[in-house]
Amino acid sequence: MYQNLFTYIHNYIQSSLTIEEKEMIKSAFQLKKLRRKQFFLQEGEIARYTAFISKGAMRQYISDEKGGERIVNLFIENYWATERESFTTLNPSRYNIDVWEDAELLIITRESFMALAEKVPALIEMTRLMDDRNAIANQRRLTSTISYPAEKRYEDFVNNHPRFIERFPQHFIASFLGITKETLSRVKRQSIK
Amino acid sequence: MYQNLFTYIHNYIQSSLTIEEKEMIKSAFQLKKLRRKQFFLQEGEIARYTAFISKGAMRQYISDEKGGERIVNLFIENYWATERESFTTLNPSRYNIDVWEDAELLIITRESFMALAEKVPALIEMTRLMDDRNAIANQRRLTSTISYPAEKRYEDFVNNHPRFIERFPQHFIASFLGITKETLSRVKRQSIK
DNA sequence: CGCGGGTTTGATGATGCTCAAGCCCGGTGG
């Protein structure tokens, strides 16, 4: 259950966690199981928790005036899922996060995490590195989105996130890329030839 | 010269910097003046420095195969400018950063900044908050880019970055928004009526 | 005056969206 989280942390920092640290981590997080289609966070709520996904798959989306949905993030196991704006500012979230494949989450509030990080310094370093990588990934995604047409964006996506292709339906990917499912369908057909 | 940086830091953390801290900061950063059109960072180079802009305006862009340029970031005074991917990974940068309005920069290497932050803890907190805000801003920009047509993106931009409109030419803004200057020109004409 | 950016305008075409229909396939219930 917690093993994924421990190896995740270990991938970020070189040193190993002590037994005591592992215990503190275990008691600070809280296990939550969610089934397909259940919400982890709904528009209007405050994102009190961040979740480490130890199993399953989720999506983050925003809904527009006309009932449409735009997917802005996809998550699978070993990802952290939260709505960062709401989580840090405590304003109501404009986004929803729901479950695609039955999930096991390790959740923690911002305050608990801060307190925990005081006692387990590795987590501070981990957060810093995660922020670095996150900023880099976002910059890349943004560059790609404003620079390239649908076909190239899809190519890039396939190369960078092969596992997502297997786990999520096509129309999720399309929405994530900022195109319609029809366009994605046609783009794929073209690129085969 | 350093005053902008001090007030910037002060805006992020509540407490004031001590005289000693200010001295340490002054000696850790290095002043660099750059004229319009000069490069702060060129494609292929490693981004050894991050720059606090105490005066002036700059742009970050990437160039495509056909000689075109896509602007991915715009900076004015009281912004930090660097290419984060290269700065943190030490890989050659795919982006350029050059100067639009004559600029005064306070620059520092990653190592020096880390060392400085050891001695001035306020900087660690500041970095954390900057990362938070940055992540939030990027998420918003991404959502807007994949969700809305040119006209709405421009509206949002005008609301969120009024000062940029005054400082940069239209075709910079267009490129930043991921549209052509012609389209932006027409969008503006429409929205007046 | 003429030059160099920056901006606008127009004509044309590509790209991607909308709406609507059909297909495919796995799951459910009779």
Add this chain to the structure above:
DNA sequence: CCACCGGGCTTGAGCATCATCAAACCCGCG
């Protein structure tokens, strides 16, 4: 075991948005 259903995927026709290319315009400046 088959009929049906729902969700996802594909296909097509028509349309909106936006890019491209080319020309003109505007204006500050040497």
